[in-house]
Structure formats: C-alpha cells, structure tokens
Amino acid sequence: MLKARQNDNTRMKEWLQFLIRIAAIIVIALLLSLLRVRIDLTEDKRYTLSEPTRRILAGTGNDIFIQVYLDGDMPVPLKRLRRSVKEMLEEFRIAARRKIDYEFINPAETKDPQQREAQYASLYNKGLNPVNIQASDREGGKSQKMIFPGMLINYNEIEIPVNFLKNNPSVSYEQNILHSIEGLEYEMIQTIATVSSDTVYKVAFLEGRNELAEIDVADITIHLAKFFTIDRGSINGRPGILDNYAAVIIADPAVEFSEPDKLVLDQYIMNGGRVLWLVEQVEISSDSLATGETTGLYRPLNIEDQLFRYGVRINPEVIQDLDCMVIRVAVSTGEQQQLVPAPWVYYPRLYPGHDHPITKNLNRVQGRFVNTIDTVGLDPAIRKTVLLTSSAQSRTLTPPLIIRLKEAEQIPDEQLYNKAHLPVAVLLEGIFPSAFRNRMISGLVNDKDFKPKNESVETKMIVVADGDIIRNDVRRTGTAGTPYPLGQDRLTGEMMGNRDFIINCLNYLVDDHGLMELRSREMKLRLLDxxxxxxxxxxxxxxxxxxxxxxxxxxxxxxxxxxxxxxxxxx
The missing domain is CATH 1.20.5 (Single alpha-helices involved in coiled-coils or other helix-helix interfaces)
Structure with a gap:
C-alpha cells in the first residue's frame, strides 16, 4: 500500500514538473512575442534595419497602409522575393510601432477577364510596371501570366507606387532577383520618408541659356515630382535667388553663362547648394541627321574656369564606342529602301560604377554625342568618384566634325578603338574653393552689402559631360508633343538606366538621412548545385x-x- 502511494506521488511530481516546463515555455514564448527580441544571425545582416530607417519609422505620425501586388502562383525566385518583401514589411511594422499594415493581393485572382484587364490598367496607371511570366496550370501546361511586382504605399490619402523588381538585361534572372532583394529597404523607406516628411525639398531647372525645354525633360520631371517640388526659372544675376532650393539642375545649356550668373551659382555652392551639371562642349544637332549629315563644333559655355576650380575639366571631344546603341538606317535593296538596324558608335551604352550607391545595380545608361571628363587638381578636401564611363573599346574625335548617317553602314576598324573606360560623369564632394576668390566682383552685383564666400561648407555636385542623358524623346503631332519614357530604346523597347541614374543623383545630392547608403547593401547569391x-x-x-x-x-x-x-x- 505504501509502495503504491509512493509511486502515485512520483507520477504526480513527474506530471507536475512536465506541466511546469510546458507553462514556462509558453510564458517565455509570450514574453518574447511581446518584447520582440530578434537576433539576426545571417552573415550579410539581411534582416537588420539600418539606423536611418529605424529613425524614420519611429517618427512616423500616422498609419501607413501598403498593398503588395505579388501573390498567387509564380516561379520559385519570385516566391523568394515575395518572402523577402513580407519579412521586410514585418520588420518595418515592428520598427514603426505597428503603425504599418499591409496585405498581399493577386491582381489576376478574378475570373472575369474584363475585370482583370481593368485591374491591370488601373495598376499600370498608378505607376506599377507589369512583367510577363510563365506559369503552370493544373493540367501541367504552361501559360503566360502578367504580374505587378510592386506595392502601393498609402499615407494621409497620398498613394505612391514602388516597383521593386530589377530588370537589368546585363545580369542573370537570379541576379536581378537578388538585386531586387538588396534594394527593398531603400526603395520602401525612401518612399515612406517622402510621403511622411513635413519638409518637401525644392529642385530647380535653370533657364535662360537655351537649356532643354520642358517637353524634353517631361518624363524625368514627372518622376522627380514624386520626391521634390520642381520649379523652373532664370538666375538673372540675382544673388541668393537659389537659396531656397536643395539642388539645381543645369540641363544642356547652349549659350554662354554670364559672369553675374556664374557668381550666383558659385555662391550658392559656397553656401552648401548642390548642382547637377549636364553640360557638353561640342554642339551637334541630332535633328539635322535626318538630312543625312550634321556638324560638330566647339561650343564654350564660359564655365570652364569655374568647373576647373571645382576639380573637373570637360574636354571638347566626342566619344565613339563599339558598345553602342542601334539606330535605323535606310538601305537600298534594288528599287526599294528598307529601314534596318545598325550600330551607331556616337550613342554609347555607358557603364555605371558598381561601388557607389548612385550607380549600384543600375542598367547601362544611354549617351548621345558624349564628351569626356578629366579630374584635375590635388586638393585633398575634394573627393572625386567616377560614376559613368565608356566601354573598353572606344575612341574620341575632336571638332570640327562632319557626322554622316552612312557611317552606320560601315564596319568600324576595331584597332582604332584603343581607349578604355573614358570618364563621362563624376561626383565631387567636399569643401570647394570659390571660382571668384581673389577676383573683383564689384561690377557683377548691385548689392553693396553682398560679401562673397571664398570657401564652401561641406557640399557636393555631379558633373555629366552629356546633356542628352536627361533628355527624353518626343513624339511630335503638329505643334503638340508627347514625351517617351526617358532612356527607352525606341527600337527594342529596352529601358536603359537614364531615369534611375538622374533620380539617384538627385536623391544622393539632397540626402540628409543617409538613406542612399542602403543602396550599397550586398547579399550573397547562394544557388544550389x-x-x-x-x-x-x-x-x-x-x-x-x-x-x-x-x-x-x-x-x-x-x-x-x-x-x-x-x-x-x-x-
């Protein structure tokens, strides 16, 4: 009897210990879920948000609702992208103190073809880019399916699209998925920072020297307007007129700068202003090529001395590159003429650098009659980074030039293309000397109290030796015009990196949060054998x-x- 009672007590103790352990595990799990203790053990810290991201999310005032259009049946790489998006959104939600809600939507879910097409059209009009994929049906067959790998971020009745699938034709499909995952945090937080910020930066296109017209920069203006307030105007020699602008864009001027205007720009830079220079020293009219030939003439802009003081020199020479765009040329075949594609060495496919946030994972950039840039001076206060270059098979021509369309029909002599990686775009950062240091300026300004600075505060600028990089093509209909997407190859439909390059340049120039550094994030692609x-x-x-x-x-x-x-x- 005593032995049986002892066995019962032993069993009771065992059950009690078992229940206590289960209860302890449940309590610990609940505490961990409330405390949200998260440890990122990955080598590349892919689940760790940056400090600027956490700071922006913690300061979010109102709720954010995100609709992700990446759901349903899709290939495995896209499922991996979907999982990464969901994990990133969950990290964002925790950092924002649960002020972020999200849902995944399959836009192809509806069975009604008309409703589905209407949904597709609505998403496209809102700014999401469609992608065709091959999907498997229940019978094992293959079919084409349209997806919209992006999201709509809604904040205070403002809705902004985010396309996070990269489509760089120069890398593999798996690499594009990896680059998309690498860029998720930046793409999302950049948009959230824009819609939730109380301060909207202002950016100005300068006018007054025959710069590109509004229709010629319409596409980039529309896309920059998602981040900035965009203005256009002339300086007219008025000191301080640019002080309210975070950055200034000088888009392919054709007339020399006056000394008063140069002084205004110089002092804007001395006070911390940022400038995106898109200027070239050789004047070539692409429109004149319709007649069969055009000329290339040296065109000074009277800013050569100013840029030299800042650390660069634009050379009056035109790049020819064997790695180039293709144009249509008329070729006679008997009594008829046909338009056939032919390489045009004057339109190089420029290489972006891989080591800088502006150009990381960027598609090749289309150039047209591009000049070259030299970095000059040894001032340690100025840091110089080359952003765009020609290919390894290029050469330069010095004006005056006669450029004939028939050159596209000729096979180039590769031995003549013996120059490699010619710089086309350069980022300058640091403390710059004034271009007007030790110069008399009394006749340049009317304000007697104006006192110029001889040295800048820490600032930055980007110099691009091709004004056409920011120019979109225009479809003319009488006096009206419709802009094509910037960087779109009208022959193949391929989207070059021009638009992203300009947007990244402006975001980097005005970035006060350090968000652009997120574009430098690298993850290793671990593919199975x-x-x-x-x-x-x-x-x-x-x-x-x-x-x-x-x-x-x-x-x-x-x-x-x-x-x-x-x-x-x-x-």
Missing amino acids: RTRIRDEKIFWQMINLGLPVLIMIVSGIIYSFFRKKIYTGKG
Missing part, C-alpha cells in the same frame, strides 16, 4: 524522412532503458 540535387535527390529525401523517425525511436529506447533501470533500482 542542380547537378548534385539531381544525383543525390533520393538519398537526401531518405535522410530527411528517415532520420527524424530513427532519432525518435532511439530516444524512446534510451528513455525506456534508463526509466526502467531507475525504478528497478528503487524497487
């Missing part, structure tokens, strides 16, 4: 299925053995 998967598939399936069962059986035998031994010993 497909040959080994095929050869060892059955073996690893047996391991995965059989090993857990074997471990359970062995554990049960060991537990029974020791339990029996303990109680036998007690008996």
